[in-house]
Amino acid sequence: VFADSGISAVAQLRLVNGPSRCAGRVEVLHNQQWGTVCDDNWDLTEARVVCRELGCGTALSAPRGSRFGQGTGHIWLHEVNCTGTEAALSECRARPWGEHNCNHVEDAGVVCSGKPHLFCHSGPSRCAGRVEVIHKQQWGTVCDDGWNITDAGVVCRQLGCGTALSAPGGARFGQGSGPIWLDEVNCAGTEAALSECRAKPWGDHNCHHREDASVVCSGSGISEVAQLRLVNGPSRCAGRVEVLHHQLWGTVCDDSWDLIDAGIVCKQLGCGIALSAPGAGRFGRGSDPIWLDDVQCTGTEIGLSECRARPWGNNNCHHGEDAGVICTDSGNSEVIQLRLVNSSSRCAGRVEVFHNKKWGTVCNDSWDLKDAGVVCRQLGCGTALSTPTGAHFGQGSDHIWLGNVNCTGTEAALSQCRARPWGDSNCTHEEDAGVVCSANLPEPVTSPTAVTGDRVLPKFLSYTAHEFLCPVSQLPCSTSEVAAYQRWGVSP
Numbered sequence: 001v002f003a004d005s006g007i008s009a010v011a012q013l014r015l016v017n018g019p020s021r022c023a024g025r026v027e028v029l030h031n032q033q034w035g036t037v038c039d040d041n042w043d044l045t046e047a048r049v050v051c052r053e054l055g056c057g058t059a060l061s062a063p064r065g066s067r068f069g070q071g072t073g074h075i076w077l078h079e080v081n082c083t084g085t086e087a088a089l090s091e092c093r094a095r096p097w098g099e100h101n102c103n104h105v106e107d108a109g110v111v112c113s114g115k116p117h118l119f120c121h122s123g124p125s126r127c128a129g130r131v132e133v134i135h136k137q138q139w140g141t142v143c144d145d146g147w148n149i150t151d152a153g154v155v156c157r158q159l160g161c162g163t164a165l166s167a168p169g170g171a172r173f174g175q176g177s178g179p180i181w182l183d184e185v186n187c188a189g190t191e192a193a194l195s196e197c198r199a200k201p202w203g204d205h206n207c208h209h210r211e212d213a214s215v216v217c218s219g220s221g222i223s224e225v226a227q228l229r230l231v232n233g234p235s236r237c238a239g240r241v242e243v244l245h246h247q248l249w250g251t252v253c254d255d256s257w258d259l260i261d262a263g264i265v266c267k268q269l270g271c272g273i274a275l276s277a278p279g280a281g282r283f284g285r286g287s288d289p290i291w292l293d294d295v296q297c298t299g300t301e302i303g304l305s306e307c308r309a310r311p312w313g314n315n316n317c318h319h320g321e322d323a324g325v326i327c328t329d330s331g332n333s334e335v336i337q338l339r340l341v342n343s344s345s346r347c348a349g350r351v352e353v354f355h356n357k358k359w360g361t362v363c364n365d366s367w368d369l370k371d372a373g374v375v376c377r378q379l380g381c382g383t384a385l386s387t388p389t390g391a392h393f394g395q396g397s398d399h400i401w402l403g404n405v406n407c408t409g410t411e412a413a414l415s416q417c418r419a420r421p422w423g424d425s426n427c428t429h430e431e432d433a434g435v436v437c438s439a440n441l442p443e444p445v446t447s448p449t450a451v452t453g454d455r456v457l458p459k460f461l462s463y464t465a466h467e468f469l470c471p472v473s474q475l476p477c478s479t480s481e482v483a484a485y486q487r488w489g490v491s492p
C-alpha cells in the first residue's frame with residue numbers, strides 16, 4: 001500500500017465529516033486534543049498544504065463557513081497564513097494555539113483531489129506513453145518489475161483512456177529522469193487509481209530508468225475533452241466558464257473570447273447554441289488558476305480544450321476578465337430527451353431517449369465508446385469511461401427506440417448519430433445499452449434505495465447534503481443542487 005493511502009502516520013491533522021478521508025472539516029491535534037481551524041484568511045494556499053500533508057493529491061477547494069459541519073471543543077488555529085511550500089500545516093504562520101475570536105460557524109474545510117497526478121509521457125497520444133506519477137511535487141517514473149496489463153488497465157481507466165492494450169516495460173517510450181517513485185506495483189484491477197494499488201513505499205526500488213514502465217491504452221485521447229462547467233449563473237447552461245486541468249478548476253480569460261468559442265462550450269455541455277459570450281467577470285470573479293487565454297476556436301472542435309489557446313496557465317489576465325457563456329438551453333430540455341437511469345448517478349446508467357412522448361431504450365448492437373461519448377457530452381457528464389451492455393443497468397420496458405447507433409463521435413446529441421429508424425430495432429430489452437461517464441458521482445456508502453412507483457430514485461437522494469460531493473461544484477451539494485438531482489432522478 002502506498003504511503004499515499006492515508007495510513008501516513010499523520011496523527012496531527014485530519015479531515016472529518018466529509019465523504020472521504022481527503023475531504024472534510026480540518027482538525028489538528030494539540031495537547032492531545034483535536035480542535036478546528038478558523039476560516040479567516042483560509043484559501044487554496046492553505047488547503048494545498050493540508051492536502052499535501054495528508055497525501056491527498058491537490059486541493060480542489062477550501063470551503064469556509066463550516067461547510068462540513070461545526071466542530072466542538074477547541075478552535076486551535078486562527079489566521080493561518082501559509083506560503084504554499086510548507087510540508088505541514090503546523091509550519092504555516094498562525095496565531096498562537098487556541099488564540100482566536102472565532103466560533104465554530106467559521107470552521108475551515110478542504111476538498112482534495114485524493115489522487116496523485118498521473119500521466120503518459122513521450123507517447124504518440126495522451127493515452128500511450130511512459131507512466132509518470134507526481135509525488136512530493138515531483139514527477140517520477142514507475143519500474144517495470146511485476147508490471148503487467150492489469151496494472152496498465154488501472155492507469156488507462158484513471159486517465160479516461162479506455163482499456164489497456166499492452167503494458168510495455170524496458171523504457172519502451174524512452175527513459176525518464178528524476179525519481180523512480182514506484183516499484184513492484186500489483187493492482188487487483190478494480191482500483192480507481194494507481195495510488196490504490198499495492199506497491200513498495202514511494203521511492204523504494206531497486207531499478208534503473210532502463211526499466212521504466214509504459215502503457216498503451218485503447219482510447220486515442222483525441223476525443224477526450226477536458227471537463228468543463230459554468231458556475232455562478234442561473235442554470236448549468238449559463239455562467240462563468242471553468243475548466244478542469246491537472247485536477248484543478250480554473251477560469252478562462254476573455255481576451256479574444258467570442259460567440260464561436262462560447263458555442264463550443266454550449267455544445268460540449270449539451271446546452272444548445274450560444275446566445276452571448278460575456279466577458280469582464282460578468283458571472284463573478286473566479287479564483288486561481290486562470291487556465292486558458294487567447295482562446296480561438298474554429299467552431300468544429302468538440303471541446304474547448306481542443307481550441308487554439310496559449311499553453312495551460314500561460315496568461316496575462318486577472319479575474320476581472322473571466323469569460324462567461326449564455327447558451328440557448330436551460331439545461332433541462334436535454335434531460336427530457338436523454339437520460340441515464342437506474343444507477344446512483346445521473347452520469348451513469350441505462351440509456352433512455354424520449355421520442356413520441358415516450359421514453360425508450362437503446363439496443364447495444366454496435367454500441368461503443370464513440371456512441372457513449374456523445375451521450376456523456378450531451379448530458380454534460382464529461383467523457384465515456386465504459387459501455388456496459390446486456391442490460392447491465394436493468395432492462396427497460398416498452399419501446400426500444402434506437403438500434404445500430406453509429407456515431408462518429410463529434411455529434412452534439414445522440415439524436416444526430418446514424419442509427420436505424422426510431423423503433424425499428426430487432427432487439428430485446430436484454431440488450432439495453434448503458435454508459436458510465438467520467439463525471440460520476442461518488443457512490444454513497446450505505447443507503448436504502450428509495451422506490452417511488454416503478455421508479456428507483458438514485459440512492460444519494462436519501463443522503464444529507466454534506467455526505468457526498470457534487471461533481472459540478474466539487475463541494476458538498478447545496479440544497480438546490482440536491483433538488484436538481486432529485487428532478488433528474490424522478491423525471492419525467
Ligand SMILES: *[C@@H]1O[C@H](CO)[C@@H](O)[C@H](O)[C@H]1NC(C)=O
Pocket residue numbers: 146148149150151186
Ligand atoms: C499481473 O500480475 C499479478 C501479480 O503478479 C497477477 O496476480 C495478475 O494475474 C497478473 N495479470 C495478468 C493479466 O497476467
Ligand SMILES: *[C@@H]1O[C@H](CO)[C@@H](O)[C@H](O)[C@H]1NC(C)=O
Pocket residue numbers: 364365366367389390391430431432
Ligand atoms: C448485447 O447484449 C447481449 C445480451 O446480453 C450480448 O449477448 C451481446 O454481446 C451484446 N452486444 C454487444 C455488441 O456488446
Ligand SMILES: *[C@@H]1O[C@H](CO)[C@@H](O)[C@H](O)[C@H]1NC(C)=O
Pocket residue numbers: 342392393394395396454455456
Ligand atoms: C435496475 O438494475 C437492476 C440490475 O442492476 C435490476 O435488477 C433492476 O430491475 C433495475 N431496475 C429498473 C427500474 O430498471
Ligand SMILES: *[C@@H]1O[C@H](CO)[C@@H](O)[C@H](O)[C@H]1NC(C)=O
Pocket residue numbers: 366404406
Ligand atoms: C458506421 O458508419 C461508418 C461510416 O460512417 C461505416 O464505415 C461503419 O461500417 C459503420 N459501422 C457499423 C457498425 O455500422
Ligand SMILES: *[C@@H]1O[C@H](CO)[C@@H](O)[C@H](O)[C@H]1NC(C)=O
Pocket residue numbers: 426
Ligand atoms: C430480426 O430477428 C429475427 C429473429 O432473430 C430474424 O429472423 C430477422 O431476420 C431479423 N430482422 C432483421 C431486420 O434483422
